[in-house]
Amino acid sequence: MFRTLPLNISQGLAALTPELLVLGLAFLIIAADLLMPPRRKKRLLDLAAFGLLVCFIFTLPGIFQPAGYIFNNMLVVDPFSGFFKLIILASAVFMLLMSRDYKPLENNKTGEYTALVVLVTLGMMLMAGASDLLMLFLSIEFVSLIFFVLVGFLRHDVKSSEGAVKYFLLGAFSSAVFVYGASFLVGAAGASNFASIQRHLNEYGVSPLFIVGLLIMLVGFGFKIALVPFHMWAPDAYEGAPTPVTAFLSVASKAAGVAVLVRTFISLLPENANVNLILAILAALTMTVGNLVALTQNNVKRLLAYSGIAHVGYIMTGFIAYGVFGIQSVLIYTLAYLFTNMGAFAFAIAIYNKTGSDDIRDYAGLSLVNPLLSFVFFIFLISLAGIPPTAGFLGKLLVLGAALDSGYAWLAVIGVLNSVVALYFYARIAYYMYFAEPRLREELKPSGALKLIMAVSLFFVLFICLFPEKIINITGQVAGILRAFNGL
Amino acid sequence: MIFSFINGQLITYGFFLLFAVAAIASALLVVTVKSVMHGALFLAAFLLSVAAMFFIFDADFLGIVQILLYIGGVIVLILFAVMLTSRVSSRLIQQTNEQKFPALLVCSFLFCLLAYVLLTSGLKGFERPLAEGGITKDIGRLLMTIYVLPFEVASLVLLGALIGAMVLVGKKDE
Incomplete structure (x- = not known):
């Protein structure tokens, strides 16, 4: 089933086709x-988005390929890395489309x-496939450096600037x-491999x-994916960054971080090592702190930053189960998070372009001027909160199911309690949109690109929950191959 | 020879201890002295001691790189930055805050933990006869064979850093 390959360079390069295409695209953009x-x-953004879409199509077969190492065990190509490469590429396309219409850019x-x-996308794709500590470090540095x-x-x-400096200092420290x-x-x-x-x-x-x-490496990973107590940089960096970058940081960079975390622990940590309790405590802390602090936020970017921290807690909850089901729940949760978050950020940009503010109190009265748009945003909010019939619900269900399955009932209870807390601050945004004294008087006219992002995201948010069989099958296979390939 | 009773290994060990103590002492001074300028100079001393340790263990290539890049590049840059910002260079800065005792507690715990696992793990190190041409030749060969992919990716990292630097200092688009 597995190719164990001392492949020569040309075969290795063939397995790296998606990465090479992205690299070519980067050079094309520079020229x-x-x-x-x-x-x-502005055409450059369109060109890059189109190019990455092509790379996305070339990466699609990647989730059905057998697993194998290439380049002297530096990288691994397997369905798991293919899955995360797709998530990274998809969020890069969304992000470039958002950037077209974000005024400050x-x-x-x-x-x-x-x-x-484009370069940071390449770096994250390398991260998803890294199977050598040197390669892992190099690709993480690559990504962090450009994100600074x-x-x-x-x-x-x-x-x-403040966000960048904080991110830089803590990022450099965590790399060390x-x-x-x-x-x-x-x-x-x-x-090292x-x-x-x-x-x-x-x-x-x-x-x-x-x-x-x-x-100790977990501390380093924790910084990158903003696990509590290593999350201090996240809110400031998210608030200060241009909104498309915030969206990218919160989805793609987190997905890549989750990918390396899962791969490192699955392949290097035998199940009898008993560090799961530490991971479980970190997951519980991350969920709780993220949600409790989000309660008092009025800036939508800060709010989504804290809610993103909480979501990482849920992803960790699924990961603790460690088995095929656990990995599968992580994959589905990440996928759901991709579409939900991208949709929500596209909406935030549409509002920002109109009002110049990220304050949720300025969303008041939106339902009167844009009823349809408000309803779409409402669906993204309930997906973030994990209410059916949305992708967020399916993700949360599987993650908590995986925790229960592996005997972490207390963690699942904390997860459910946190969902209730989270419901409050997501509903608070909905309250401002629907019931507060109107502040918005004019209709928002989001550009075509933003509408496209919202439509695609909305489609998948509903599709994943209503027709989950296909996705559950595929992710089950992906997780199964990862587990079998790294059986310790 | 009068000194024939001292064998080579002992001398190596003695030099290692000397530079290890120098490294730890200067590293401590970096984070305790109040003048930024002095801190930078102690940092240079620290990096030099580490370079000396590389030489002691036959990693001459690493030692040279350490001196060229860190002392020749990074420290000079830091000194320039300190001297150009006169407000910083002339002021004394308290490097600790009210959290220093909790921090000390955590650090001592970490120190004990790390010392314990390092001492109990039975690390043997990797004894390997040096190839002809020394470690430099080895590194060169490895970079072109086993580590060719990280080597190439490192050049992309530099490309990204270059563009990033241009963004941070360049003028706005017309």
């Missing part, structure tokens, strides 16, 4: 930026912006912690040094 007249630079270094977005710049892209906005932990692993196992480490573990078992190294 086109030089040639295009400044007034038409207009005529503001569009060429460089687009090139950076993207968060601080609005140089004349104090908040953007990550490398420190990785060095323990290399010291204990005598190799996952295949050799697995061989070593099968032969000699785990040492305390190895487990501690892995937990």
Whole structure:
């Protein structure tokens, strides 16, 4: 079933087709930026979105391929990495379409912006497939470095700079912690690629040094996906960044972080190592803190940042189950989160372009001027809260089911209680839209691109919940192959 | 020879201890001295001690890179930045805050934990005879064979950093 391959370079490159296409696109954008007249630079965003869509189509077969290592075990190509590459590419396309119509980004270094977005997409795709500690570190650095710049892209906005500096300082610190932990692993196992480490573990078992190294690496991962208590950078970075970057950061970067976290733990941590309790406590903390702090937020970007933290807690809840069902629930939750969050952010941009404010109190009266749009946003909100018939519900159901299945009933109870808390602040936005004293008088006219994002997101948010068989089948296969390939 | 009773390994060990103590002492000073300028200089001392340790363990390539990049590049940059911002260089800064005792507690706990796992794990290190041409030749060969993909990706990271730097300092589009 598995190719165990000391492949030569050309075969390795063939397996990397999606990444190479994205790389080619990045070079194309850089070259086109030089040639295009400044007034038409907006076309670059369209070009990049179209190019990434093509890459998306080329990546689709990736979720049905057999698993195997390429480039001397540096990268692994398997359905799991293929799945996350698709999520990353999809959110990059959404993000580029949003950027077209986000006012502060207009005529503001569009060429460089687009090139950076395409490069960071490539970095995250490499992250999803990394199977060597060196490659893992390099790709995480690649992604972080570019995101620091993207968060601080609005140089004349104090908040953007503040967010970027906080993100940079904590990100650099967490990278150092990550490398420190990785060095323990290399010291204990005598190799840096996952295949050799697995061989070593099968032969000699785990040492305390190895487990501690892995937990230190978890701190590094925790920063990247904003686990509590390593989440301090997230709200400021999310608030300061240009909104499309916030959306990208909250979906793609988190998905890539979840991918490496799951892969590292599944392939390097034997099930008898008993660190699941630590993960469970982190998950419970993350859900609770994220939701409780979100209660008092009035800025929609900050609110979505804290709710994003809570969602990572749910994803971790599913992951603790560790088995095929647990991984499957993580995949479905991430997919649901992609469409729901992208839809919500597209909506936030539409409002911002009209009012110049991210305050949810300025949403008052929206239902009177844009009844249809308000209803669509309402659906995204209930998907975030996890109410049927939306994708968020299915994700939450599976994640909590996986926790129950693996004997973490207390965690599932905390998850359910948190959903109730979350319902309050999502409903609060709905309250302002429907019942508060109107502040919006004029109709919003979102651009075609934003409408497209909302329509596609809405379709999938409903589709995933109403016709889940296909997706459950596919994710089941993906998780099964990951589990079988890394059986320890 | 009069000193023949001292064997080579002992001398190596002695030098290692010397530089290890120097590294730890200067690292502590970096985070305790109140003048930014002095902090930067102690950081240079720390990096030099680490470079010396690389030399002691035959990792001469790493030692040279450490000196070239960190002391030649990073420290010089830091010194420039400190000197150009006169408000910082002339002021004394308290590096600790009211959280220092809890932080100390956590750090001591971490120290004990790490010391415990390191001492009990029985790390042996990887004894390997040096290839002809030393470690530099080894690194060169590995970069072009096993580690060719990370090597290429590193160049992309630099490309991203280059564009990013242009964004952060460049003028706005016309």
